[in-house]
Amino acid sequence: MHYFEYINRDTTIYSGGTTSSLNAGHDEILEVVKEVSSDGGTINISRILLSADYSYVSKSIQDGKIPTDAKFYLNLYDAGSKDIEAEQNLVIYMVSGSWKSGTGKKFDSPITTNGASYQYRDQDQKLPWVTGSLLTDGGSWFSGSQDSYSQYNISGSFGLTYDKRDVRFDVTDLVRNHIFSSSIYPNNGFIVKRESTGSYGTTYSYSGDTTSDEGGTSRLGTLSFFSRETHTIYPPSLEVVWDDSKWTTGSLAQLTGSALDDTVIYFKGIRDEYLEKSISRFRVVGRPRYNDRVFGTTPEGLTVRTLPSGSTFYSVKDSVTEETIVPFGTGSIVSCDGTGNYFNLRMDSFQAERHYDIHLKVVSGSGTVDELINYYNDPAWSFKVVRNIER
Numbered sequence: 374m375h376y377f378e379y380i381n382r383d384t385t386i387y388s389g390g391t392t393s394s395l396n397a398g399h400d401e402i403l404e405v406v407k408e409v410s411s412d413g414g415t416i417n418i419s420r421i422l423l424s425a426d427y428s429y430v431s432k433s434i435q436d437g438k439i440p441t442d443a444k445f446y447l448n449l450y451d452a453g454s455k456d457i458e459a460e461q462n463l464v465i466y467m468v469s470g471s472w473k474s475g476t477g478k479k480f481d482s483p484i485t486t487n488g489a490s491y492q493y494r495d496q497d498q499k500l501p502w503v504t505g506s507l508l509t510d511g512g513s514w515f516s517g518s519q520d521s522y523s524q525y526n527i528s529g530s531f532g533l534t535y536d537k538r539d540v541r542f543d544v545t546d547l548v549r550n551h552i553f554s555s556s557i558y559p560n561n562g563f564i565v566k567r568e569s570t571g572s573y574g575t576t577y578s579y580s581g582d583t584t585s586d587e588g589g590t591s592r593l594g595t596l597s598f599f600s601r602e603t604h605t606i607y608p609p610s611l612e613v614v615w616d617d618s619k620w621t622t623g624s625l626a627q628l629t630g631s632a633l634d635d636t637v638i639y640f641k642g643i644r645d646e647y648l649e650k651s652i653s654r655f656r657v658v659g660r661p662r663y664n665d666r667v668f669g670t671t672p673e674g675l676t677v678r679t680l681p682s683g684s685t686f687y688s689v690k691d692s693v694t695e696e697t698i699v700p701f702g703t704g705s706i707v708s709c710d711g712t713g714n715y716f717n718l719r720m721d722s723f724q725a726e727r728h729y730d731i732h733l734k735v736v737s738g739s740g741t742v743d744e745l746i747n748y749y750n751d752p753a754w755s756f757k758v759v760r761n762i763e764r
Contacts, residue, residue: 395484396476468562687731
């Protein structure tokens, strides 16, 4: 199962002269910038702050609706990054103090200062990132275990290449710290930045940091991502993934051997539209294209058989952009009950008033020399998510 919690606040904080005091909480773009002067003597950077509300996720874990071993991913979508070097890393940390998102934009004139900036967690209130620290901190974040709580990692990274601009951070350990650490790591969100050395936001400066991605003189380009204020379909999101599959075949036989070499797959009762607040079940049926000749009271073509256990997966893509919303993986394994194969979709994971396509992957002989991987999709496997109408 995949559930998406969209980011509820975000902003970019910029170093430099006047930019170090501006707020960009209402900008449509989030940026990880690095500007290097011609002589390498001046380096200006930016970092991203963002957070999500865990209320529903935490309650669902307590209620057993989401397992404690669920995986968490932070998704950022490229908004036209420029001059990107072939390979570099982004790192992500848990912010160690509260901050205000604000209502400013990068190019406001005069600048807006009613939220987080590079200098302060709230520029108007002059609240420093770390008490008694310098105004060049650019945020504050945890760089080590706190109070001997060290069950999970406190940071993550993502390797970028020139042809891979969208980011899918594995933030499982960071979110687990937020949820399970009894406020040792309060949920103040994340800071996304390039790699650096130094004391991680307490008294950070570029002195002695001449070789890192952030502090060195290498020009690495500008990484741009859509923010929560975007008018596109790509706002940043926290993705929750877990295996909700179940397998009970009853008296149903499984498709095996030559029957899988040429299988016809279709959906029973798929609808054109689904309400955005619903959780809907999709019934998928597989049968051999050519049935064996047998004698009986039920036509062989109507006999329900199951697809391979644990190795049949579904994926969901946006019909227009072909963007993968739900990928093949451990969170998209097809289930089975006494009636046949099925999987459930949370419609609140998709944007309303858009069309989506279902794709299937069937693996047989997994891990053997006879392994076969077959992909299936059909124009009829399409649906639209529509807004609930309050009556």
